[in-house]
Amino acid sequence: MRRVGTHEPSINNWYKCLFFRKLSSLFNRYMIDIQSFKQYLLYEKRYSEHTIAAYSTDVRYTLDYVAQLYQITQLSQIEPFHLRSWVVDLMARKQGARSINRKISSIRTFFKYQIRRGVVSKDPTIKLRAVKVPRRLPNYLQEHEITFLDVSVVELSDLTEMRDILILKTLYACGLRRAELINLTVSSIDMEKRCLTVTGKGDKMRLVPISKSYAHEMIHYLAEREKALPPSEYLFMTDKGKKLYPKFVYNLVRKYLTRYSTTTQKGPHTLRHTFATHLSNRGADLNAIKDLLGHANLSATQIYTHNNIEKLKRAYAAHPKA
Structure with missing residues (x-):
């Protein structure tokens, strides 16, 4: 009953x-x-x-x-x-x-x-079709909203703040995914050649150039970290000297973007979108952006040609009836 x-x-x-x-x-x-x-x-x-x-x-x-x-x-x-x-x-x-x-x-x-x-002999998914995804433009920061990263790590005294700023700079200046950032090791960075070896999706490796100032700041940070924390193979660690984890990175990025930006999306991927959009807006070759992002094909990168309305206005100004 x-x-x-x-x-x-x-x-x-x-x-x-x-x-x-x-x-x-x-x-x-x-x-x-x-x-x-x-x-x-x-x-x-x-x-x-x-x-x-x-x-x-x-x-x-x-x-x-x-x-x-x-x-x-x-x-x-x-x-x-x-x-x-x-x-x-x-x-x-x-x-x-x-x-x-x-x-x-x-x-x-x-x-x-x-x-x-050999568990089944036929594929019942063969007639499944993907659902149409509405085209959605990526959220990104305006260039004036990213100026908080102009501070040099060398000028900072707090190790945690040094690490936080370098994490944000790495996401923005190198266009990394969150998992790529977490898995960076000290050996990933080549100070002499000024490049970062990144392991992306499917264990595909790519080289991302870094600036002279970024390399200088990283050298300073690692030297200061060596004095305060036990040795680690990872480039970035938590305050307890452990490997970073996804929620840690998300909370860190959200804290800073909430403070300095008005964008609605405040996760690590927003900085990756910002990296690609700023490159596109300043005239970088689309294939080069594709390689820097680690995209498998160009179609995934083309979305970053989206928003530069000022560039479109300048191009349109050449029209005889503009």
């Missing part, structure tokens, strides 16, 4: 039920080895830890959805219409297009892996 005051979970709130379960249905009942999938993503696809965690979660939630709604008991029973229903449900719950596309990518990668293992 159903107890008073209880209710059965509906399809629309199945996600909430997941958090109260002790076991994940498909992965535990049918012994699907999520660990081997993670190892595949790590060692063969060379995805980052963040991406691996996101893909694993996406796959688990997707399989739970089809198991509940369609009483699926084996991977081989999943058909394309099951997954199309899942995508429609995500859209109905106002999931963002980018988020949905990442989930589609996750489940597609998972089934390709299961086909390779």
Whole structure:
């Protein structure tokens, strides 16, 4: 008999039920080895830890959805219409297009892996199509909003402040992703050649030039750090001498951008957008910007040709009817 005051979970709130379960249905009942999938993503696809965690979660939630709604008991029973229903449900719950596309990518990668293992013989994701993503211009800082980085680390006395300013300068002056910054080591920087070796997505390495003043400030910072903290292979550390972590970097950037900028987006990637936009606005070659950012193709870089309305006005002024 159903107890008073209880209710059965509906399809629309199945996600909430997941958090109260002790076991994940498909992965535990049918012994699907999520660990081997993670190892595949790590060692063969060379995805980052963040991406691996996101893909694993996406796959688990997707399989739970089809198991509940369609009483699926084996991977081989999943058909394309099951997954199309899942995508429609995500859209109905106002999931963002980018988020949905990442989930589609996750489940597609998972089934390709299961086909390779021989667990399934056909790919139910074959008819899935990516959701159209609205074109969104990146947020960036105006040049006058970045002048707080004009301060030289050499003039500072506090080691924490030195580190914070250098982190911000590295993100802005080198256009790094947050994970790239976190994984920088002391050996990543070549003071003599004045360049930074950056390991990007898929373990792809690129060289990013650094200025003479940046190199001078980094030498000063590392010398001061050596006096106060135990040795470390990493270029930047927390106050306790540990490796940086994503939330640390995000909070640091947000603190400074809240203080000095009016932009709505205040995370580390905003400084990467600012790096690329300022280069584009000052006439840098688009292919050079692509290489500096570590983009795989030019289409990802073209968005930074977006906002320079003053440049467009100057070009338009050449028109005979302007």
